[in-house]
Amino acid sequence: MIDNSKNRDIVVAALKHAAPYIRMYKRKTFVIKAGGELFEDAASTHALVEQLSILHQVGIRIVLIHGGGPQSTRLAGDLGLETSMIEGRRVTSADTLKVSTMVLNGSINTQILAACRQQGLPAVGISGVDCGMIQASKRPPVEVEGETVDYGFVGNIEAVDVSVLQAQLENGLMPVVSPLSAADDGTLLNINADTVAAELASALGAEKLILATGAPGILEDPEDLSSLVSYVDIAGLQELRDNGSLKAGMLPKAVAIEAAIHGGVPRVHMISYKIADSLLLEVFTNEGTGTLVVKHTNALSAAEQGGDQ
Numbered sequence: 001m002i003d004n005s006k007n008r009d010i011v012v013a014a015l016k017h018a019a020p021y022i023r024m025y026k027r028k029t030f031v032i033k034a035g036g037e038l039f040e041d042a043a044s045t046h047a048l049v050e051q052l053s054i055l056h057q058v059g060i061r062i063v064l065i066h067g068g069g070p071q072s073t074r075l076a077g078d079l080g081l082e083t084s085m086i087e088g089r090r091v092t093s094a095d096t097l098k099v100s101t102m103v104l105n106g107s108i109n110t111q112i113l114a115a116c117r118q119q120g121l122p123a124v125g126i127s128g129v130d131c132g133m134i135q136a137s138k139r140p141p142v143e144v145e146g147e148t149v150d151y152g153f154v155g156n157i158e159a160v161d162v163s164v165l166q167a168q169l170e171n172g173l174m175p176v177v178s179p180l181s182a183a184d185d186g187t188l189l190n191i192n193a194d195t196v197a198a199e200l201a202s203a204l205g206a207e208k209l210i211l212a213t214g215a216p217g218i219l220e221d222p223e224d225l226s227s228l229v230s231y232v233d234i235a236g237l238q239e240l241r242d243n244g245s246l247k248a249g250m251l252p253k254a255v256a257i258e259a260a261i262h263g264g265v266p267r268v269h270m271i272s273y274k275i276a277d278s279l280l281l282e283v284f285t286n287e288g289t290g291t292l293v294v295k296h297t298n299a300l301s302a303a304e305q306g307g308d309q
Contacts, residue, residue, distance in 0.1 A: 017284070017285075018284045021283060021284045022058045022059070022284075025058075025059075025060050025207060025283070026058065026059035026060065027059055027060075027061065028060060028061065028206075028207040028208075029060075029061045029062075029063065029169065029204050029205065029206045029207060030055065030060055030061070030062050030063075030206060030207060030208045030209075030210060030283075031062075031063045031065065031197055031200055031201035031204065031206045031208070031209045031210070031265075032052070032062060032063070032064050032065070032197075032209075032210045032212065032279070033064075033065040033066070033067070033193055033194060033196075033197035033209070033210070033211050033212065034048060034064065034065075034066050034067070034212040034273065035066075035067045035069065035193070035212065035213050035214065036066065036067040036068040036069045036070050036071050036072070036103075036108065037069070037070050037213075037214050038212060038214075038273045039066065039068075039071070039108050039111060039112065040070055040071070044273055044274075045111065045112065045115050046115055046118075047273070047276070047277075048212065048273060048279065049112070049115040049116055049118075049119050049121060050119060051277060051279040051280050052064065052116075052119075052121060052174065052279070053116075053119040053120065053121040054280060055279070055280075055283065056121055056174060060283075061169045062174045063165055063169070063174070063175050063177060063200060063201075063204065063206075064112070064123075064174060064175070064176045064177065065177045065179060065193050065196055065197040065200065066104075066108055066109065066112060066176065066177070066178065066179075066193065067104075067179065067193040067194075068100065068103040068104045068108045068178075068193075069090065071103045071107065071108060072090075072096070072099050072100050072103045072104075075099050075102070075103060076095075076096050076099045079095075079099065081093075081095050081096055081099065083096065085248075086144055086149055086151070087144060087248075087251055087252070088247075088248045088249040088250065088251045088252045088253075089151065089154070089192060089252055090151075090154070090190065090192075091149075091150075091151050091152050091154070092151065092152040092153045092154050092190045093152050093153070094152075094153065096152075097152070097153040097188060097190060100180065100190045101180060101188060104127070104178040104179065104180055105125075105127050105178045105180060108178075109125040109127075109176055109178050110125070112125075112176050113125050113176060116174065116176070121174060122172060122173050122174065123173065123174040123175070123176050124168055124173050124174070124175055124176065125176050125178070126164065126165075126168075126175050126176070126177055126178070127177065127178035127179075127180045127181070128177070128178070128179060128180055128181030128182075128191065128196065129180055129181055129182045129188070130164065131161070131163075131164040132161055133160060133161055133162065133164055133165070133181075134155075134157060134160050134179075134181035134191065134196065134199070135157070135158045135159040135160065135161070135181070135184075136155030136156060136157050136158055136181040136182070136183060136189050136191060137155065137156055137158055137183055137184075137189075138153065138154070138155060138156075138183055138187065138189060139151050139154045139155060139156045153187070153188065153189055153190055154189060154190050154191065154192075155181050155183070155189030155190065155191045157181075157191065157195060157196070157199050160199050160200060160203045162200060162203045162204050165177075165200065165204065166204070177196065177200070179191045179192065179193040179195075179196040192252050192256070194211065194252050194253050194255075194256035195252065195255070195256050195259070197209060197211070197256065197260075198256040198257070198259040198260040198263065198265075199259070199263070201260050201263070201265045202259070202260055202263025202264055202265055203263075205264065206265050207265075207266065207267070208265070208266075208267050208268070208269060208283075209257075209260045209265050209267075209268045209269070210268075210269045210270075210271060210279065210282065210283075211253060211256075211257075211268070211269065211270045211271070212271055212272070212273045212278070212279065213253075213270060213271070213272060213273070214272060214273070214274060215250075215270070215272060216228050216271075216272045216274075216275070216289070216290060217229065217230075217270045217271065217272065217289075217290035217291030218232065218237075218240065218245075218246070218250070218270055218291040218293075219245065220240065220245055221245065222245060222247055222250075228290070228291065229291050230288075230291065230292070231291065231292040231293070231294070231297065231300060232291065232292075232293055232297075233293070233294055233295060233296050233297045233299075234258060234261060234262075234293070234294075234295055234296075236297075237254055237257065237258065237293060240254075241254060253270070257270075257293050261293065261294070261295050262295075266294065266295075266299070267292060267293070267294055268292070268293040268294075269282050269288070269290055269291070269292055269293070270290050270291045270293070271288070271289055271290035271291075272289065272290060275289050278290065
């Protein structure tokens with residue numbers, strides 16, 4: 001006879017450990033943003049959706065915002081179009097806007113919904129254009145390092161109306177949001193997905209904003225993966241920016257993190273989708289896997305600090 005008592009003990013211990021977190025977060029809203037690179041691979045897509053399904057099953061309300069940068073860059077290249085990035089933000093011409101629309105509202109959103117269907121996770125696709133959820137205006141030219149930069153068909157968020165998301169959440173659905181929007185005159189606009197996630201998290205009164213990226217979290221030295229910053233507050237985040245630790249794509253993420261925290265989101269997490277079950281570990285353990293950002297470090301519990309979260 002095979003003795004399975006050890007396995008049973010492990011399962012029971014895990015359930016007991018997770019129970020306080022489940023009680024704490026039941027009926028709370030998490031906004032999760034996943035970069036487009038995650039959806040390049042069917043296995044990583046499946047892994048994320050599987051974790052989202054578990055969060056949904058224990059009563060956590062989830063809004064997923066997705067990017068699509070790598071796919072947009074690749075399709076643009078196939079069509080003979082150049083891609084330009086300035087300070088981690090994409091310049092969007094009329095032609096590359098068509099590419100972004102095809103990728104974001106088309107292939108990636110549908111791909112995620114298909115993966116959700118496989119997991120039995122009730123999800124619905126939506127973009128910032130739908131129901132006027134994201135009200136935006138075309139970004140005017142800005143000065144970047146002494147030069148005038150026109151980002152093209154890129155939008156600045158003026159306001160958000162999350163009533164359609166709240167209705168979906170109340171109906172037990174998981175909204176899957178594409179970060180496209182439109183100006184009042186109907187002009188389509190591309191908006192940074194981190195920015196969209198921060199604004200929606202603030203408007204929804206989310207308990208957490210979680211950014212799932214290819215990086216392990218915020219690094220003190222971008223070239224050294226062992227320099228992971230386990231937790232930091234807004235002042236510390238500014239120091240990292242001043243020290244040059246935040247570069248390229250990390251710069252708009254830092255701005256989004258600050259906007260979410262100043263907008264009332266108590267905790268923002270940055271995790272790597274490349275670490276197995278990183279989302280579940282970040283939510284259901286004090287140790288976590290990535291970087292936790294709060295307004296002030298004194299908001300952290302002793303367990304969070306002791307666990308080096």
